[in-house]
Amino acid sequence: RKEVEQDxxxxxxxxxxxxxxxxxYSNSASQSFFWYRQDCRKEPKLLMSVYSSGxxxxxxxxxxxxxxxxxxxxxxxxxxxDSATYLCVVPNSNSGYALNxxxxxxxxxxx
Amino acid sequence: xxxxxxxxRHKITKRGQNVTFRCDPISEHNRxxxxxxxxGQGPEFLTYFQNxxxxxxxxxxxxxxxxxxxxxxxxxxxxxxxxxxxxxxxxCASSLTSSSYEQYFGPGTRLTVT
Numbered sequence: 506r507k508e509v510e511q512d513x514x515x516x517x518x519x520x521x522x523x524x525x526x527x528x529x530y531s532n533s534a535s536q537s538f539f540w541y542r543q544d545c546r547k548e549p550k551l552l553m554s555v556y557s558s559g560x561x562x563x564x565x566x567x568x569x570x571x572x573x574x575x576x577x578x579x580x581x582x583x584x585x586x587d588s589a590t591y592l593c594v595v596p597n598s599n600s601g602y603a604l605n606x607x608x609x610x611x612x613x614x615x616x
Numbered sequence: 617x618x619x620x621x622x623x624x625r626h627k628i629t630k631r632g633q634n635v636t637f638r639c640d641p642i643s644e645h646n647r648x649x650x651x652x653x654x655x656g657q658g659p660e661f662l663t664y665f666q667n668x669x670x671x672x673x674x675x676x677x678x679x680x681x682x683x684x685x686x687x688x689x690x691x692x693x694x695x696x697x698x699x700x701x702x703x704x705x706x707x708c709a710s711s712l713t714s715s716s717y718e719q720y721f722g723p724g725t726r727l728t729v730t
């Protein structure tokens with residue numbers, strides 16, 4: 506099993522819709538989790554950190570289910586500018602501070 | 617702009633040539649990371665530095681790859697005898713020691729080996 510797995514999508518949603526992405530991870534000892542956003546041909550940028558059961562920041566909510574070893578990202582009231590690839594990230598279980606990135610889930614918000 | 621910078625942004629080279637990339641981290645960040653990203657994949661960890669010390673190397677970092685951070689500030693990544701499989705985006709990131717998982721990425725160097 507890969508350390509981090511995501512549904513690559515693409516998810517095509519209309520403006521204003523609510524969309525959710527899931528991510529599963531293999532290392533049950535992981536304590537911290539992250540969502541990064543990557544625009545086309547740009548660098549990844551940290552979107553949210555998840556250290557306990559969840560985190561909310563405006564229209565974005567990240568939730569953690571340790572028993573099932575998955576993390577979700579919920580985007581409410583989608584905007585055109587939310588179109589991007591969302592990368593699920595978990596610290597590497599064999600490393601000090603390296604991050605393991607999923608392949609990313611592609612989101613396209615349409616007018 | 618005080619973000620992470622990388623140079624060059626694009627590099628096209630012929631197979632067998634050597635290339636070197638530079639990364640300048642955020643000034644107060646003492647941890648610096650190199651990742652590689654290919655199309656359709658997430659970034660893959662290559663190596664990281666704590667100040668000038670290279671503390672970890674991925675098995676992806678073959679003998680043809682070498683990274684340095686001589687004064688604990690900027691870093692260089694050199695690839696010797698490039699192969700077509702080296703074509704990728706090479707991303708540099710930096711972080712504070714206190715929040716090492718919150719890494720800030722530079723714009724990357726896109727390498728094309730012909």
